Amino acid sequence: MKHTLVAKVMDQPGVLNRVASLFRRRAFNIDSLTVGHTETPEFSRMTIVVDTAKVPAPLVEANLRKLIPVAEVTDVTHMATVDRDLALIRVRCAPPERAELASLVEIFRGRIVDVASESVIVEVTGDEQKVDGLVELLRPRGVVEMVRTGKVAMVRGSVVETKPAAQAAPAA
Amino acid sequence: LGFVEERVQRTGAQIVWECLAKEGVATVFGYPGGAILPTYDAMLDYPVRHVLVRHEQGAAHMADGFARASGKVGVAIATSGPGATNLTTGIATAMLDSSPTVFITGQVSSKVLGSDAFQEVDVTGITLPITKHNSLVTDARHIARTIREAFVIARSGRPGPVLVDITKDAQQGKAEFHYPETVHLPGLREPLPPDPESLARAAELVDRAERPLILAGAGVMRSGASPALREFAEKTGTPVALTLLGIGGFPQSHPLCLGMMGMHGEAFVNTAIQHADLLLAFGMRFDDRVTGNIKTYALHAKKIHVEIDPSEVGKNIKVDVALVSDLRVTLEALTPVVEARRPEAWIAEIEGWRQDTRSRDIVHRDGNGRLLAPHVVHDLWKTTGGNAVVVSDVGQHQMWEAQYYKHDEPRTLITSGGLGTMGFALPAAIGAKMARPEAEVWVVAGDGGFQMTQSELATVQQEGLDLKIAIVNNGFLGMVRQWQEFFHDKRYAATPMLSPDFVKLAGAYDIPAYRVSRRADVVPTVRQARETKGPVLIEFQVEKEDAVYPMVPAGSDLHAMIRRPSEAGEEVRP
Numbered sequence: 001m002k003h004t005l006v007a008k009v010m011d012q013p014g015v016l017n018r019v020a021s022l023f024r025r026r027a028f029n030i031d032s033l034t035v036g037h038t039e040t041p042e043f044s045r046m047t048i049v050v051d052t053a054k055v056p057a058p059l060v061e062a063n064l065r066k067l068i069p070v071a072e073v074t075d076v077t078h079m080a081t082v083d084r085d086l087a088l089i090r091v092r093c094a095p096p097e098r099a100e101l102a103s104l105v106e107i108f109r110g111r112i113v114d115v116a117s118e119s120v121i122v123e124v125t126g127d128e129q130k131v132d133g134l135v136e137l138l139r140p141r142g143v144v145e146m147v148r149t150g151k152v153a154m155v156r157g158s159v160v161e162t163k164p165a166a167q168a169a170p171a172a
Numbered sequence: 173l174g175f176v177e178e179r180v181q182r183t184g185a186q187i188v189w190e191c192l193a194k195e196g197v198a199t200v201f202g203y204p205g206g207a208i209l210p211t212y213d214a215m216l217d218y219p220v221r222h223v224l225v226r227h228e229q230g231a232a233h234m235a236d237g238f239a240r241a242s243g244k245v246g247v248a249i250a251t252s253g254p255g256a257t258n259l260t261t262g263i264a265t266a267m268l269d270s271s272p273t274v275f276i277t278g279q280v281s282s283k284v285l286g287s288d289a290f291q292e293v294d295v296t297g298i299t300l301p302i303t304k305h306n307s308l309v310t311d312a313r314h315i316a317r318t319i320r321e322a323f324v325i326a327r328s329g330r331p332g333p334v335l336v337d338i339t340k341d342a343q344q345g346k347a348e349f350h351y352p353e354t355v356h357l358p359g360l361r362e363p364l365p366p367d368p369e370s371l372a373r374a375a376e377l378v379d380r381a382e383r384p385l386i387l388a389g390a391g392v393m394r395s396g397a398s399p400a401l402r403e404f405a406e407k408t409g410t411p412v413a414l415t416l417l418g419i420g421g422f423p424q425s426h427p428l429c430l431g432m433m434g435m436h437g438e439a440f441v442n443t444a445i446q447h448a449d450l451l452l453a454f455g456m457r458f459d460d461r462v463t464g465n466i467k468t469y470a471l472h473a474k475k476i477h478v479e480i481d482p483s484e485v486g487k488n489i490k491v492d493v494a495l496v497s498d499l500r501v502t503l504e505a506l507t508p509v510v511e512a513r514r515p516e517a518w519i520a521e522i523e524g525w526r527q528d529t530r531s532r533d534i535v536h537r538d539g540n541g542r543l544l545a546p547h548v549v550h551d552l553w554k555t556t557g558g559n560a561v562v563v564s565d566v567g568q569h570q571m572w573e574a575q576y577y578k579h580d581e582p583r584t585l586i587t588s589g590g591l592g593t594m595g596f597a598l599p600a601a602i603g604a605k606m607a608r609p610e611a612e613v614w615v616v617a618g619d620g621g622f623q624m625t626q627s628e629l630a631t632v633q634q635e636g637l638d639l640k641i642a643i644v645n646n647g648f649l650g651m652v653r654q655w656q657e658f659f660h661d662k663r664y665a666a667t668p669m670l671s672p673d674f675v676k677l678a679g680a681y682d683i684p685a686y687r688v689s690r691r692a693d694v695v696p697t698v699r700q701a702r703e704t705k706g707p708v709l710i711e712f713q714v715e716k717e718d719a720v721y722p723m724v725p726a727g728s729d730l731h732a733m734i735r736r737p738s739e740a741g742e743e744v745r746p
Contacts, residue, residue, distance in 0.1 A: 066481070
């Protein structure tokens with residue numbers, strides 16, 4: 001099963017390396033990992049999708065919490081969340097097919113963001129299933145190149161309600 | 173602005189020593205070199221005792237041994253590149269056994285970082301998986317905060333090694349010295365008090381158990397829980413089995429003490445584990461050397477795990493109640509709420525198994541003219557009154573020490589458990605002796621492990637340490653030979669080992685030394701060593717092809733022990 005963990009980490013050099021090294025040496029399987037800035041300059045936020053077939057998610061969480069620069073970890077798998085994945089897809093497309101492709105992409109609320117003579121770049125944002133759905137529809141036309149950001153997630157509702165209980169008192 | 177200029181500016185190197193003084197560090201172990209030179213230069217102006225080692229691995233083990241013997245943070249210093257890489261075996265040893273240590277390494281100047289400069293190596297990269305935390309400091313202004321954090325992290329929760337890598341220009345740069353009282357580390361979690369609900373469930377299981385058994389590990393020492401453990405065991409009448417690193421946490425002379433469990437644990441202890449209906453795992457982590465095959469491990473037992481590190485809970489063994497908290501605090505909360513009782517039938521059953529073990533025990537038999545290592549350890553125990561701090565190396569002698577030297581006090585057995593680092597004993601004993609100068613400290617090492625770090629004999633003499641050294645020489649890498657005997661048709665690949673004349677070797681360092689090859693000479697020679705002021709080395713030439721029994725082959729069921737063959741020659745299996 002896939003679990004989605006959201007980690008608030010200190011914005012320091014080497015933090016990504018620490019997380020990646022932990023997953024490597026403990027043989028935890030990462031499906032995707034995204035990292036980016038947050039509302040506070042001091043912290044970055046990681047969304048980690050991990051395969052928990054072999055290792056239970058609480059153990060992955062507990063190991064992440066042992067890293068000193070990791071301030072908070074939340075398993076959001078069973079929470080109501082907004083999930084987003086962004087894809088850029090270069091698809092073969094001769095000029096006469098463009099209009100039809102554009103209307104297909106429109107159904108997925110995607111956009112054509114670049115046009116060349118024999119191909120276009122499609123941009124689509126959504127949860128992973130939606131992006132997968134469009135990719136499958138585009139595949140027969142010839143997907144030349146694709147890049148996806150991996151999942152980012154945020155818990156729905158008010159911040160106060162969804163904030164996890166403090167893991168422990170801060171150190172003296 | 174004039175005000176700012178008048179403030180006292182110190183070099184980064186001076187700040188390093190100011191920090192160590194603030195932490196109460198009076199002894200450091202180290203080896204100088206180019207990138208750490210400014211720090212060594214500043215050292216001369218501070219009242220610290222620096223122990224010059226012969227190899228940085230020795231410095232790391234000394235800091236580790238110092239920490240294990242005293243509970244204080246041990247500190248080692250090395251230069252960049254090879255100085256730092258030589259530390260790594262010792263750092264990993266401290267990591268696996270949760271020893272609070274701080275390592276300070278010099279690094280090339282920040283201007284050339286990443287250019288493969290002379291003696292540059294990515295130390296924070298290399299030590300990332302073998303430290304609790306590490307940091308690279310490139311600015312004198314950040315040294316004090318980083319060292320303060322290192323000490324807090326090394327001591328907090330489950331202790332461990334922390335490394336601070338300081339560039340040469342940061343050591344040379346100037347800054348105002350301010351040592352922060354508190355540190356701001358959002359990721360550092362001090363342990364919570366035990367969860368009341370789990371505590372209640374644990375108490376219920378304890379009250380209902382008919383065949384309870386305590387499994388005590390290194391956490392007993394780390395949390396200072398020995399008295400609390402004793403109180404709990406006595407109130408509930410629960411027998412106590414020890415892991416290798418738990419030895420000393422509960423007195424072995426106590427009637428409820430069973431002794432060591434696991435691969436080379438006593439047969440009756442492993443039998444008791446497999447028959448228990450409740451296991452109380454206190455500060456231990458169900459290591460594979462303790463459990464054998466986890467699929468058949470203690471199948472009839474409910475399990476309560478008191479463990480400070482949440483990532484150890486449910487890692488190897490599923491437990492029924494987890495108390496993720498400090499062991500001493502948890503026991504002090506648990507003991508008052510459990511019933512006072514004594515499971516007589518269960519204790520009688522265990523005593524029956526113990527009788528069987530005792531009757532087969534080699535230590536109660538004559539060696540028939542041979543000098544057996546178990547006899548050496550037994551006689552050493554008797555002669556020292558069981559009061560020595562023993563620092564053992566890794567291998568057969570380590571297991572015999574654990575079986576036959578009965579420790580009654582915490583921190584009196586110091587050994588490399590998790591990593592199993594050969595060469596640990598001599599340097600770790602130097603650290604232990606410096607932490608506890610009043611204690612009688614014995615090194616017990618094999619001929620193989622001793623040769624890995626024997627250069628530290630010079631350090632023993634240089635520091636004028638009253639350290640006693642017992643080398644158990646069987647002419648083999650004994651434990652590996654034993655595995656070859658049992659599992660590889662006695663094909664002794666690379667295990668017969670040539671050793672120097674250890675008596676002459678000691679002589680080269682001006683250390684008095686004796687060779688013993690008869691049982692009758694063991695006690696008198698140990699006595700003589702104890703009466704001699706200063707270091708003494710004794711080489712015990714023991715039976716070459718003896719094996720450690722019982723043995724649970726790696727991955728086998730805990731109850732499937734290979735027992736010592738009877739005198740007639742056939743193997744006895746339970």
